[in-house]
Amino acid sequence: MKKNIAVLMGGYTSEFEISIKSGEVVYQYLPKEKYNVYRAYISKDEWFVKTDDNEKHVIDPANFSVQINDKYIHFDCAFNTIHGTPGEDGLIQAYLQTLGIPQTASDYYQSALSFNKRDCISVLKAYGIKSADNFFVNKGDSINVDDIITKVGLPCFVKANRAGSSFGISKVKKASEMKEAIAHSLKEDDEVIIESFLDGIEVSVGVINHNGKITALPVTEIVTENEFFDYEAKYLGQSQEITPARISDEDASKVKKQAEKIFKILKLKGLTRSEFIFHNGEPHFIECNTCPGLTEASILPQQAKAAGIGLTQLFDEAVETALNSF
Structure with missing residues (x-):
């Protein structure tokens, strides 16, 4: 019997559209003669499966199942293509593990x-x-630019600690640019990592x-x-x-x-x-x-x-x- 595979795509971050592109490619190439493959869209507002006729079918989060044409689909595995949260930070992994559903990315703690x-x-x-020398800043911390530069030097990179696709990252060449770069990173995450230039x-x-x-x-x-x-x-x-x-x-x-x-x-x-x-x-x-x-x-x-x-x-x-x- 064919396994039912949910291709997870979307997510809750700025990488939503990038994830959709990845998910669509996985959906296209997974062998349909071996698996029943479904596109599962995950967003802050809704979780649903979209069929080839563009019909939406709401996913039941209680057991990660979906009803399509009076048939209940229970997934045997999730192919995780969600960049950022909740697919890359361990949240979807922990959720699926509690339901006994395997998924393709690393497990929740490792993720x-x-x-x-x-x-x-x-x-x-x-x-x-x-790795590079680094300096950590959290939202609400007082920022001593001299201390940062003493540790990592100039130029340096200021990054959102938990973000992908280069969102929330700046290259800082002058001390006067540091606070603005940190503020930019804090728009993506409440933790910042500042790294020396390699x-x-x-x-x-x-x-x-x-x-x-x-x-x-x-x-x-x-x-x-x-x-x-x-x-x-x-x-x-x-x-x-x-x-x-x-x-x-x-x-x-x-x-x-x-x-x-x-x-x-x-x-x-x-x-x-x-x-x-x-x-x-x-x-x-x-x-x-x-x-x-x-x-x-x-x-x-x-x-x-x-x-x-x-x-x-x-x-x-x-x-x-x-x-x-x-």
Whole structure:
């Protein structure tokens, strides 16, 4: 009997529309001969399944089921493509786990930890993972710009601690810009992380469960036309994403091993992507994304293609991993 798969898309943040694009691609490529696939839209206002005739059918949050044409659909697995909350920060994972429904992203604690940049970096530092110097600010804190600059220097990056797609991030070059940049980040989250500038090649490494093994995909080099890899660079074509990266085989091997190590330390699963900057010849960890973009143009699908893995296989394996690990 075919399994019923809900492709979760949407969410509660600025990444809503990006998530919809990822979800639609997953819906398109999951093998319909193997699964009954449904598009499940998740927003602050409503949860519903949309059928191919554009009819909305409200999801019952008590058991995550839906009634379509007098038939009750109970989902065997959720394919999680929600960027940001509640799909990337552990909330939807915890909810589904209480209902006994497996989902494709990392589990709730692992998702919450990796989504929190400050906590994630702090944990990984204990394992010898290099990263930028940082300074933390919370909403309501008094801001001493001199203290911040003493710790991280200039230029530096000011980021919303729990946000994706480069929302709430600024590059600060002068002390006079610091408070405005922090205020910008606080629009996305009530926690801010300020990081020292790392000069070097930026790369992205996808790590997935493939053929039953933790596998790093070919490395992607990020070359942006802007000051940094911001929203416009990511989604409006103002960057080059070069796969495989123009780095030595030795450096590629080094950063892939680092990405796999992080995957194991954080006990992740499914489809993930970690970002690094080669600074002074060593990969420095930036962040880990446990619900990465999954459109055909997104980085992880590009890497999978370079590894000879098509989208149908990529998504099918994610479902199989979720079903087998629950």
